Amino acid sequence: MNRNLAKYHFDQFIGEVLKRVPAEERKSFKRVVADSYETGSQNWTDGFGDTFRNVYGYDPKPWLPVLSGRLVGTADQSERFLWDLRRLVADRVGEDYVGGLRDACKPHGLELWLENYGHWGFPGEFLKYGGESDLIGGEYWVTGDLGSIECRAASSAANIYGKPFVSAEAFTGGPAFQNAPRELKSRGDWSFSEGINHFVLHVYIQQPAEDKLPGINAWFGTEFNRHNTWFEDSKSWVDYLRRSCWLLQQGHRAVDVAYFIGDDAPKMTGTRQPALPPGHDFDYINGEVILKRLTVKNGLLQIPDGPSYRVLILPELPTMRPEVLRKVSELVKAGATVLGPRPTRSPSLQNYPQCDEEVRQLAAELWGTGNLDQSGERKVGNGKIAWGRTLEQVFAEQNLAPDFQSDTPLHFTHRHSDGTDIYFVANPKSEAISATASFRAGSRAPELWQPDTGRVERPAVYDIAGSVVRVPLVLEPNESVFVVFRDPAAEPGQRVVSVNSGERTVLSTKPRDSQSETLRDTANDFTVAVWVNPTVETTLGEETAQGASSIMNSPRNEVFPAAHGEAFGGSKPAGCGLAVGKNGVTVLEHGGGYFAPTLVLENSVKGWTHVTVSYRKGQPHLFLNGKLAKIGVQSEHNVHLPPDSTNGKFGGQVGALQRFGRALTDAEIETLAGSMPQPGALLTQAAVKLVQNSKGPLEAHVRQPGDYQIHFADGRSKALRAGNVPSAISLEGEWQVAFAPGSGAPAKTTFDSLADWTQRPEMEIKHFSGKATYRKPFVIPQNTLRDSRIAARLNLGDVRDLAVVRLNGKPLRTLWIAPWEVEVTDALREGENLLEVDVINPWNNRIVGDLAQPEAARRTVLAAPTIKAGASLLAAGLLGPVQVRFEERIQLE
Incomplete structure (x- = not known):
């Protein structure tokens, strides 16, 4: 100060x-x-x-x-x-x-x-x-x-x-x-x-x-x-x-909404009331910026060196400083849309009591002087003041589509840059998804920029609907992509809207029916469901709905953490969290000065288990494999639907989270447990991909042989036959493995088959941390690569945790995320091949092994004991299955 x-x-x-x-x-x-x-x-x-x-x-x-x-x-x-x-x-x-x-x-x-x-x-x-x-x-x-x-x-x-x-x-x-x-x-x-x-x-x-x-x-x-x-x-x-x-x-x-946080202080965050509909982004804005930097141009609220906003939302407060309200009035008259309640007085002692009279006069110019209906609007100058409306209603009046929409929940952000629109889209799920995404990008062609590899593809499958571009996306677990719009869309005769194989739809620009209720935040009445397979225990604690439980500082095997209630706003808000261990389940709530396990079930949880938490009027109900297992204590807070991600540090395997903005019935939960797919193979590959070749014609990348029908935006259809895709070659049997020298693990050994290091009988392999090199000779049959249209990919299945890949002595890539795949067309040859993969895992397993040994026998040294004796080992090594996969690349005339 x-x-x-x-x-x-x-x-x-x-x-x-x-x-x-x-x-x-x-x-x-x-x-x-x-x-x-x-x-x-x-x-x-x-x-x-x-x-x-x-x-x-x-x-x-x-x-x-x-x-x-x-x-x-x-x-x-x-x-x-x-x-x-x-x-x-x-x-x-x-x-x-x-x-x-x-x-x-x-x-x-x-x-x-x-x-x-x-x-x-x-x-x-x-x-x-x-x-x-x-x-x-x-x-x-x-x-x-x-x-x-x-x-x-x-x-x-x-x-x-x-x-x-x-x-x-x-x-x-x-x-x-x-x-x-x-x-x-x-x-x-x-x-x-x-x-x-x-x-x-x-x-x-x-x-x-x-x-x-x-x-x-x-x-x-x-x-x-x-x-x-x-x-x-x-x-x-x-x-x-x-x-x-x-x-x-x-x-x-690119942002549609500015939420004015008000001038009350101190303040560390704002509130979002009314709620922001899915597919739109927002900023918080303060009084200083409203007064000094906010203007109106073409009906949009404009920051001189920043974004423009469709709507300014006022806080649910009875107070506003006269100078701020005066500027809001100027913005409305200049063409802005402002949504919020009518203030009645100033919060300040400055120029009191005249300040209150000035607020009332300014408010009367905007909202009028009579009693306000529950919702309504007034045209003032070139703009509009509205109150009691949802943002869905406001956007509908503006004919404003969502900036981004998907039939599967995805993370996104959007930037404008010199006539180019850049969307970042990420799959938050630990399983592959197929989605149709809609972008408010005008009549322009999408480009897929892959941040992992630096490759740029121009998909041929997309459609235009007014100001929206619809693009089918296939994303691997936690995969992300930039969707960039620069050039005009192709003519309808060059735009593919769907691909079929018989009665089966392979690709389509038509969105599937999405469960919009899973995307809305609902306090006290909601349902979340997830498949889990815990490998460690969790702290259970004593059920309570008050205070800060000691469980807050205890190890919890969290499927998703309880977000702090401040993230939601409103009266006594709390976030909901879930922890599941081999020994039971805990439902957690987190708010201001509040962290409590409101439901605790001590129960053996073995193998894949379907877990559902349904809040009914603020009381958690727990279902295991579709059956009611326990009812927790009544919450004293307003508990909110958790975010759509399983970002807890979970020991074990966890599937994608499914959310509902209401309390499902017992019968619906039983049905959900039977119909919600249990996580299995995470890799989902489109049978065919169509790209706009830089030389002009469309090119089909076909991974599954068969007959396909390609449907264009102008109504034409074209047949595609792919019968030349070789079958995948599995690299099974023995692997030579060399562990880093000085680690205690063997400098050279043979695995009869691929296996998790922690499941090996040798203690020095079980507790190995660092780099090990796998070597595998294999044969590609003659004539497999005779056709220049055949491309090859190496897929490692699963790796814990990094893989540096070499084929026939040629360095390829370092793989660190699914699908653990790299193109090998230029390095692969018919006949003998040699695959080498360096696999690296973190320090955890070696430290855990050392903590069970006398200090003199330990190989590791830690300044701070962040890993405790008896901690769980983490899966490690090349897990596979390893395959060479093929696709046929066919140019469409």
């Missing part, structure tokens, strides 16, 4: 470091980091009384007894003084602390990088706090819900204050030495959908010793240092992040 003291602090810390580094050697110093605010509340500083008087026009001293709990004047007047004080504290923290640090950085050629949120007494307003910094960052953890507030706080602040880069302190929380890139991807993709476009990986610690492995580690965080087993082979994953971040840094995010 004091700019001079902020500079003094900077000079005594950063300044002293810079004094000791010659100017010519400072090139690597770019930014000064201010981490999340965790230093308690503030309410006074030198000169604050004078600042208060200059801002509000009255002396605060007579009102200071209010801080001791006494009334000065009326209760309303005392509350108004407190409002003024809190608001000024938030402004000063932003302008003097953040702004002071920012200005102290500049003479040294440095920028301030700041996380614009805090805990344990954050006194600011998150948007202004971030807006005063050069660069803004959020944060998210590998598991749990931390990030549900922080990432959107950062991206909204960056959007409204014109900052193109939005960082995240990435993968902070989570068990060290247990995760590989495959476990990190889904959470990272989710952060992209929240507006993040730059990662600051947490944590990298210098490792001075060569003989102490893994070495120096933190008590939390994902270790990204050179002693991590997969560090040297992580370039493919890092390239994925680089490509994704670069694309998401282009232009600005």
